[in-house]
Amino acid sequence: MSLDKTDSIFKVAVDAMGGDFAPRNEILGAIQALKESPGFELILVGDKEKILSVAEEENIKLDEKIIYHATDIIDMHDKPIAAIKSKPNSSLVIGAQLVKDKKADAFVSAGNTGAVAAVSTLLMGRLANVERPTIGSYFPSRNNSTFVFDVGAFVDVKPHHLFGYAVLAKIFVQELYNVPNPSIGLLSVGEEEEKGNKLVKDTAALLRETDLNFIGNIEGRDILDGKCNIVLCDGFVGNIILKFGESVPSFMKYLLKQHSETSLLEKIKIGLFKNTLKKALSPLNPDLYGGVPLLGINGISIIGHGSSSPVAIKNMILRAKEMNEKKLLKKFEEALKNYAEKK
Amino acid sequence: MSLDKTDSIFKVAVDAMGGDFAPRNEILGAIQALKESPGFELILVGDKEKILSVAEEENIKLDEKIIYHATDIIDMHDKPIAAIKSKPNSSLVIGAQLVKDKKADAFVSAGNTGAVAAVSTLLMGRLANVERPTIGSYFPSRNNSTFVFDVGAFVDVKPHHLFGYAVLAKIFVQELYNVPNPSIGLLSVGEEEEKGNKLVKDTAALLRETDLNFIGNIEGRDILDGKCNIVLCDGFVGNIILKFGESVPSFMKYLLKQHSETSLLEKIKIGLFKNTLKKALSPLNPDLYGGVPLLGINGISIIGHGSSSPVAIKNMILRAKEMNEKKLLKKFEEALKNYAEKK
Numbered sequence: 001m002s003l004d005k006t007d008s009i010f011k012v013a014v015d016a017m018g019g020d021f022a023p024r025n026e027i028l029g030a031i032q033a034l035k036e037s038p039g040f041e042l043i044l045v046g047d048k049e050k051i052l053s054v055a056e057e058e059n060i061k062l063d064e065k066i067i068y069h070a071t072d073i074i075d076m077h078d079k080p081i082a083a084i085k086s087k088p089n090s091s092l093v094i095g096a097q098l099v100k101d102k103k104a105d106a107f108v109s110a111g112n113t114g115a116v117a118a119v120s121t122l123l124m125g126r127l128a129n130v131e132r133p134t135i136g137s138y139f140p141s142r143n144n145s146t147f148v149f150d151v152g153a154f155v156d157v158k159p160h161h162l163f164g165y166a167v168l169a170k171i172f173v174q175e176l177y178n179v180p181n182p183s184i185g186l187l188s189v190g191e192e193e194e195k196g197n198k199l200v201k202d203t204a205a206l207l208r209e210t211d212l213n214f215i216g217n218i219e220g221r222d223i224l225d226g227k228c229n230i231v232l233c234d235g236f237v238g239n240i241i242l243k244f245g246e247s248v249p250s251f252m253k254y255l256l257k258q259h260s261e262t263s264l265l266e267k268i269k270i271g272l273f274k275n276t277l278k279k280a281l282s283p284l285n286p287d288l289y290g291g292v293p294l295l296g297i298n299g300i301s302i303i304g305h306g307s308s309s310p311v312a313i314k315n316m317i318l319r320a321k322e323m324n325e326k327k328l329l330k331k332f333e334e335a336l337k338n339y340a341e342k343k
Numbered sequence: 344m345s346l347d348k349t350d351s352i353f354k355v356a357v358d359a360m361g362g363d364f365a366p367r368n369e370i371l372g373a374i375q376a377l378k379e380s381p382g383f384e385l386i387l388v389g390d391k392e393k394i395l396s397v398a399e400e401e402n403i404k405l406d407e408k409i410i411y412h413a414t415d416i417i418d419m420h421d422k423p424i425a426a427i428k429s430k431p432n433s434s435l436v437i438g439a440q441l442v443k444d445k446k447a448d449a450f451v452s453a454g455n456t457g458a459v460a461a462v463s464t465l466l467m468g469r470l471a472n473v474e475r476p477t478i479g480s481y482f483p484s485r486n487n488s489t490f491v492f493d494v495g496a497f498v499d500v501k502p503h504h505l506f507g508y509a510v511l512a513k514i515f516v517q518e519l520y521n522v523p524n525p526s527i528g529l530l531s532v533g534e535e536e537e538k539g540n541k542l543v544k545d546t547a548a549l550l551r552e553t554d555l556n557f558i559g560n561i562e563g564r565d566i567l568d569g570k571c572n573i574v575l576c577d578g579f580v581g582n583i584i585l586k587f588g589e590s591v592p593s594f595m596k597y598l599l600k601q602h603s604e605t606s607l608l609e610k611i612k613i614g615l616f617k618n619t620l621k622k623a624l625s626p627l628n629p630d631l632y633g634g635v636p637l638l639g640i641n642g643i644s645i646i647g648h649g650s651s652s653p654v655a656i657k658n659m660i661l662r663a664k665e666m667n668e669k670k671l672l673k674k675f676e677e678a679l680k681n682y683a684e685k686k
Contacts, residue, residue, distance in 0.1 A: 189582040196498065220585065220586030223590070236540050245587070247567045255626060269619045276613060280599045280602035
């Protein structure tokens with residue numbers, strides 16, 4: 001495939017080899033996105049033969065021209081930064097490179113999170129006034145719009161990094177989720193100012209000096225309670241909370257299964273209730289939100305869970321499209337410049 | 344009341360004014376403990392008049408002699424260390440003092456966690472070879488014996504502190520939960536050795552050199568999965584995870600309630616299923632485990648949740664009794680000495 005960005009149509013490069021169920025879920029998700037929201041150009045980056053063979057299995061007529069052949073795959077065992085050198089012909093590196101070369105407007109991948117973040121950052125570069133890019137994640141909550149930043153881009157951070165995350169997250173949540181002036185809480189071990197580690201105390205001091213809607217420290221319980229829209233923490237804490245949270249539904253299932261074995265009646269009751277429970281707990285389904293964008297880089301890069309379903313992939317593509325339509329990169333730059341000048 | 348430790352009967356001082364429902368839950372729980380497992384002496388520390396009046400309301404005949412009058416109460420707004428000076432006549436300070444003076448063998452309180460920890464540590468002192476005491480918490484999990492240490496005693500810790508927690512936790516889980524050679528995981532953002540912050544990497548190096556059953560790094564999802572018995576982390580991360588976890592059941596209830604409003608049929612279904620769900624999710628009930636001991640101090644001090652129910656209070660008292668019967672303090676000292684000598 002040869003690509004030229006001669007027209008203004010939005011082009012999204014999808015890492016067809018990224019997830020645990022690649023390329024099947026990637027192909028299915030991308031095709032769904034095209035059906036649901038046409039008007040963009042799809043580029044499937046990956047092993048041409050495999051992509052075509054899976055498409056055939058799924059009875060999808062795929063125009064060969066939308067495939068950008070990549071011979072290699074970066075997997076979960078590859079070290080993020082080394083991968084760019086050791087596997088230059090991987091779908092992940094080529095996909096990010098397409099954005100760098102302006103042959104695509106966005107990159108979507110359900111591959112190794114660390115590698116997608118590192119490769120996207122290295123190839124696309126950072127926006128002005130960004131020292132550290134950040135990955136945020138949607139959390140189900142009572143306010144339906146709670147996001148935790150950071151969930152794993154970097155584990156050793158400084159107060160000014162967290163401040164930068166806050167600025168990016170504010171624009172992201174405001175523009176994409178229509179929350180005016182989103183509230184920002186700093187994750188700590190108590191609400192009182194004196195509670196927390198040094199990072200929390202120093203970051204709070206920075207945040208208080210700005211016009212950001214900073215509500216102070218929040219506690220672990222306040223995330224699901226939806227006490228604020230943006231929960232700020234370092235990537236170490238955020239990643240642990242995210243993975244803990246993701247393990248809750250399967251633990252619930254386990255407890256229900258254990259209990260169903262206590263009596264036949266309970267087993268029947270649980271069987272009858274299964275669908276209702278599934279529907280009630282559907283807000284916990286991460287597929288609805290698809291992946292999360294890597295914020296602070298000079299391009300659009302959406303990172304999905306390894307186990308991303310077709311729906312998740314579809315939503316990641318639509319999210320990328322929306323970020324482009326709403327000119328988020330430009331808005332990030334303006335906000336960052338604005339806060340940098342005020343310092 | 345005048346106390347003398349002239350006989351060998353186990354004496355437990357209960358902070359009758361500590362919890363959110365004090366002194367009611369404290370009295371009810373203590374009386375239940377006496378009924379269920381007699382053979383110990385109860386000391387209720389708190390406002391004599393209030394205690395007697397609540398006992399009367401509950402139709403409990405309370406021997407006035409078991410009340411140790413305390414005029415003051417340390418609440419959630421008191422600063423932990425300042426409280427010892429500003430409120431020397433509080434039930435919390437007097438209760439811990441009784442253990443220091445060997446007039447009681449253990450102290451149980453559902454009061455301000457930070458204050459119970461600080462006052463107990465200051466008054467009872469630390470065991471030899473302990474630099475930092477630690478508070479652990481039981482977590483429901485697939486292995487039924489997962490404990491997270493630390494959940495909030497200290498937020499800025501060093502690798503040798505985490506190592507000390509591991510030694511204390513090992514003895515605690517081994518002796519009180521009959522888990523031979525409990526497995527220990529270090530909470531991080533990936534299983535690989537190179538994943539994590541500096542604290543994780545340096546602590547892993549320390550743990551690998553010992554005969555502790557260290558299984559390496561674990562991730563957030565591995566807690567509920569029960570991948571190990573002891574999850575090691577600093578008090579900042581542990582406290583956030585604990586409070587996040589505690590908020591899960593009420594969030595589930597909220598989601599069920601939201602869903603029940605979508606149709607009458609769903610509402611009825613949820614109503615019919617309520618009891619089954621409650622039973623199935625009963626392992627999530629923190630009351631079963633009552634409070635958590637502060638480990639590493641030269642005495643027995645059990646700290647409960649502010650909202651502790653009578654059952655929780657009862658279990659805290661029984662836990663204190665078991666720690667005494669199993670001579671845990673002596674076993675802690677031996678283990679700590681053992682590891683200190685090997686260094």
